[in-house]
Amino acid sequence: MDVDMIFKIAAIGIIVAILNQLLIRSGREDQALLTTIAGLIVALMMIITQISDLFSTIKTTFGL
Amino acid sequence: MSKEIFAICCVAIVTAVLALTIKRYNSEIALLISIGGAILILFSVIDCILSSVNQVNEILAKSQISSEYIEILLKVLGICFLTEFTCDCTKEAGMDVLTGNISLAGKIIVLMTSLPLFTQVLNTVVSLVSGT
Numbered sequence: 447m448d449v450d451m452i453f454k455i456a457a458i459g460i461i462v463a464i465l466n467q468l469l470i471r472s473g474r475e476d477q478a479l480l481t482t483i484a485g486l487i488v489a490l491m492m493i494i495t496q497i498s499d500l501f502s503t504i505k506t507t508f509g510l
Numbered sequence: 511m512s513k514e515i516f517a518i519c520c521v522a523i524v525t526a527v528l529a530l531t532i533k534r535y536n537s538e539i540a541l542l543i544s545i546g547g548a549i550l551i552l553f554s555v556i557d558c559i560l561s562s563v564n565q566v567n568e569i570l571a572k573s574q575i576s577s578e579y580i581e582i583l584l585k586v587l588g589i590c591f592l593t594e595f596t597c598d599c600t601k602e603a604g605m606d607v608l609t610g611n612i613s614l615a616g617k618i619i620v621l622m623t624s625l626p627l628f629t630q631v632l633n634t635v636v637s638l639v640s641g642t
Binding site for chain 2: 466507
Protein backbone atom coordinates (compact mmCIF):
# COMPACT_ATOMS: atom_id res chain seq x y z
CA MET A 447 0.00 0.00 0.00
CA ASP A 448 1.46 3.32 -1.08
CA VAL A 449 0.49 5.57 1.82
CA ASP A 450 3.36 7.94 1.02
CA MET A 451 1.31 9.52 -1.74
CA ILE A 452 -1.24 10.89 0.73
CA PHE A 453 1.50 12.39 2.88
CA LYS A 454 3.13 13.87 -0.20
CA ILE A 455 -0.11 15.56 -1.21
CA ALA A 456 -0.63 16.83 2.34
CA ALA A 457 2.89 18.25 2.35
CA ILE A 458 2.22 19.98 -0.96
CA GLY A 459 -0.94 21.44 0.55
CA ILE A 460 0.84 22.75 3.64
CA ILE A 461 3.73 24.24 1.63
CA VAL A 462 1.35 25.89 -0.81
CA ALA A 463 -0.72 27.31 2.05
CA ILE A 464 2.37 28.78 3.75
CA LEU A 465 3.69 30.24 0.48
CA ASN A 466 0.24 31.64 -0.21
CA GLN A 467 0.11 33.39 3.16
CA LEU A 468 3.66 34.77 2.78
CA LEU A 469 3.03 36.10 -0.71
CA ILE A 470 -0.27 37.68 0.29
CA ARG A 471 1.36 39.35 3.32
CA SER A 472 4.09 40.79 1.12
CA GLY A 473 1.50 42.19 -1.25
CA ARG A 474 1.91 39.85 -4.23
CA GLU A 475 -1.58 38.46 -4.66
CA ASP A 476 -1.14 37.39 -8.29
CA GLN A 477 1.93 35.28 -7.47
CA ALA A 478 0.03 33.77 -4.53
CA LEU A 479 -2.74 32.69 -6.90
CA LEU A 480 -0.20 31.22 -9.32
CA THR A 481 1.46 29.29 -6.48
CA THR A 482 -1.89 27.84 -5.42
CA ILE A 483 -2.67 26.79 -8.98
CA ALA A 484 0.79 25.24 -9.43
CA GLY A 485 0.46 23.20 -6.23
CA LEU A 486 -3.00 22.09 -7.25
CA ILE A 487 -1.75 20.95 -10.67
CA VAL A 488 1.16 19.00 -9.13
CA ALA A 489 -1.16 17.20 -6.72
CA LEU A 490 -3.68 16.62 -9.50
CA MET A 491 -1.04 15.02 -11.73
CA MET A 492 -0.12 12.65 -8.89
CA ILE A 493 -3.76 11.68 -8.37
CA ILE A 494 -4.51 11.37 -12.10
CA THR A 495 -1.97 8.57 -12.58
CA GLN A 496 -3.46 6.71 -9.62
CA ILE A 497 -6.99 7.15 -10.99
CA SER A 498 -5.96 5.84 -14.39
CA ASP A 499 -4.26 2.86 -12.70
CA LEU A 500 -7.45 2.14 -10.74
CA PHE A 501 -9.67 2.42 -13.80
CA SER A 502 -7.46 0.15 -15.91
CA THR A 503 -7.36 -2.40 -13.08
CA ILE A 504 -11.17 -2.33 -12.86
CA LYS A 505 -11.32 -2.66 -16.65
CA THR A 506 -9.20 -5.80 -16.67
CA THR A 507 -10.89 -7.27 -13.57
CA PHE A 508 -14.47 -6.98 -14.75
CA GLY A 509 -13.79 -7.33 -18.47
CA LEU A 510 -15.41 -4.02 -19.35
CA MET B 511 -7.17 -11.33 3.77
CA SER B 512 -9.07 -10.27 6.91
CA LYS B 513 -6.03 -8.44 8.25
CA GLU B 514 -6.36 -5.96 5.40
CA ILE B 515 -9.23 -4.25 7.18
CA PHE B 516 -6.91 -2.93 9.90
CA ALA B 517 -4.69 -1.28 7.30
CA ILE B 518 -7.73 0.09 5.48
CA CYS B 519 -9.16 1.61 8.69
CA CYS B 520 -5.80 3.17 9.58
CA VAL B 521 -5.48 4.67 6.09
CA ALA B 522 -9.01 6.04 6.33
CA ILE B 523 -8.41 7.69 9.70
CA VAL B 524 -5.06 9.18 8.63
CA THR B 525 -6.61 10.46 5.40
CA ALA B 526 -9.54 12.00 7.25
CA VAL B 527 -7.29 13.80 9.75
CA LEU B 528 -4.95 15.07 7.02
CA ALA B 529 -7.80 16.24 4.80
CA LEU B 530 -9.52 17.99 7.70
CA THR B 531 -6.28 19.74 8.65
CA ILE B 532 -5.55 20.93 5.12
CA LYS B 533 -9.16 21.90 4.42
CA ARG B 534 -8.87 25.17 6.37
CA TYR B 535 -6.03 26.41 4.19
CA ASN B 536 -6.61 24.71 0.87
CA SER B 537 -9.89 22.92 0.23
CA GLU B 538 -8.95 21.67 -3.27
CA ILE B 539 -5.90 19.84 -1.97
CA ALA B 540 -8.07 18.37 0.81
CA LEU B 541 -10.37 16.93 -1.85
CA LEU B 542 -7.37 15.44 -3.65
CA ILE B 543 -6.13 13.89 -0.39
CA SER B 544 -9.46 12.21 0.25
CA ILE B 545 -9.63 10.92 -3.34
CA GLY B 546 -6.10 9.56 -2.96
CA GLY B 547 -7.09 7.75 0.23
CA ALA B 548 -10.15 6.30 -1.47
CA ILE B 549 -7.99 5.03 -4.35
CA LEU B 550 -5.55 3.42 -1.90
CA ILE B 551 -8.39 1.64 -0.11
CA LEU B 552 -9.91 0.43 -3.38
CA PHE B 553 -6.51 -0.84 -4.59
CA SER B 554 -6.12 -2.92 -1.45
CA VAL B 555 -9.59 -4.41 -1.93
CA ILE B 556 -9.41 -5.09 -5.65
CA ASP B 557 -7.16 -8.14 -5.18
CA CYS B 558 -9.93 -9.82 -3.16
CA ILE B 559 -12.40 -9.06 -5.97
CA LEU B 560 -10.00 -10.53 -8.53
CA SER B 561 -9.63 -13.80 -6.62
CA SER B 562 -13.39 -14.09 -6.06
CA VAL B 563 -14.06 -13.45 -9.76
CA ASN B 564 -11.61 -16.23 -10.61
CA GLN B 565 -13.38 -18.57 -8.16
CA VAL B 566 -16.76 -17.80 -9.70
CA ASN B 567 -15.32 -18.52 -13.13
CA GLU B 568 -13.96 -21.87 -11.91
CA ILE B 569 -17.34 -22.85 -10.44
CA LEU B 570 -19.02 -21.90 -13.70
CA ALA B 571 -16.52 -23.93 -15.69
CA LYS B 572 -17.40 -27.00 -13.61
CA SER B 573 -21.16 -26.52 -13.92
CA GLN B 574 -22.66 -26.30 -17.38
CA ILE B 575 -23.98 -22.73 -17.23
CA SER B 576 -23.02 -20.64 -20.24
CA SER B 577 -20.45 -17.98 -19.42
CA GLU B 578 -22.08 -15.09 -21.26
CA TYR B 579 -24.52 -14.46 -18.41
CA ILE B 580 -21.81 -14.21 -15.80
CA GLU B 581 -19.83 -11.96 -18.15
CA ILE B 582 -22.74 -9.53 -18.29
CA LEU B 583 -23.09 -9.76 -14.51
CA LEU B 584 -19.42 -8.93 -14.00
CA LYS B 585 -19.63 -6.04 -16.43
CA VAL B 586 -22.60 -4.62 -14.53
CA LEU B 587 -20.67 -5.05 -11.29
CA GLY B 588 -17.71 -3.13 -12.73
CA ILE B 589 -19.94 -0.33 -13.97
CA CYS B 590 -21.57 -0.06 -10.53
CA PHE B 591 -18.12 -0.02 -8.91
CA LEU B 592 -16.89 2.84 -11.11
CA THR B 593 -20.12 4.80 -10.79
CA GLU B 594 -20.18 4.49 -7.02
CA PHE B 595 -16.56 5.61 -6.72
CA THR B 596 -17.08 8.62 -8.97
CA CYS B 597 -20.34 9.52 -7.23
CA ASP B 598 -18.61 9.53 -3.86
CA CYS B 599 -15.75 11.65 -5.20
CA THR B 600 -18.09 14.26 -6.66
CA LYS B 601 -20.23 14.21 -3.51
CA GLU B 602 -17.08 14.92 -1.51
CA ALA B 603 -16.45 17.90 -3.77
CA GLY B 604 -19.97 19.14 -3.02
CA MET B 605 -21.25 18.84 -6.59
CA ASP B 606 -24.70 17.36 -6.14
CA VAL B 607 -25.75 17.89 -9.76
CA LEU B 608 -22.78 15.91 -11.06
CA THR B 609 -23.46 13.16 -8.52
CA GLY B 610 -27.04 12.78 -9.66
CA ASN B 611 -26.11 12.82 -13.34
CA ILE B 612 -23.34 10.25 -12.93
CA SER B 613 -25.62 7.87 -11.04
CA LEU B 614 -28.29 8.33 -13.72
CA ALA B 615 -25.74 7.62 -16.47
CA GLY B 616 -24.57 4.54 -14.59
CA LYS B 617 -28.13 3.25 -14.30
CA ILE B 618 -28.77 3.79 -18.02
CA ILE B 619 -25.53 2.03 -19.00
CA VAL B 620 -26.32 -0.87 -16.64
CA LEU B 621 -29.74 -1.16 -18.30
CA MET B 622 -28.18 -1.13 -21.77
CA THR B 623 -25.63 -3.74 -20.75
CA SER B 624 -28.19 -6.09 -19.25
CA LEU B 625 -30.71 -5.75 -22.08
CA PRO B 626 -29.62 -9.04 -23.77
CA LEU B 627 -30.54 -10.87 -20.55
CA PHE B 628 -34.02 -9.35 -20.64
CA THR B 629 -34.54 -10.47 -24.23
CA GLN B 630 -33.36 -13.95 -23.23
CA VAL B 631 -35.91 -14.09 -20.40
CA LEU B 632 -38.60 -12.81 -22.75
CA ASN B 633 -37.77 -15.48 -25.33
CA THR B 634 -37.99 -18.17 -22.65
CA VAL B 635 -41.38 -16.87 -21.51
CA VAL B 636 -42.67 -16.74 -25.09
CA SER B 637 -41.51 -20.28 -25.78
CA LEU B 638 -43.15 -21.51 -22.57
CA VAL B 639 -46.45 -19.79 -23.41
CA SER B 640 -46.48 -21.10 -26.99
CA GLY B 641 -45.61 -24.58 -25.75
CA THR B 642 -48.73 -24.98 -23.61
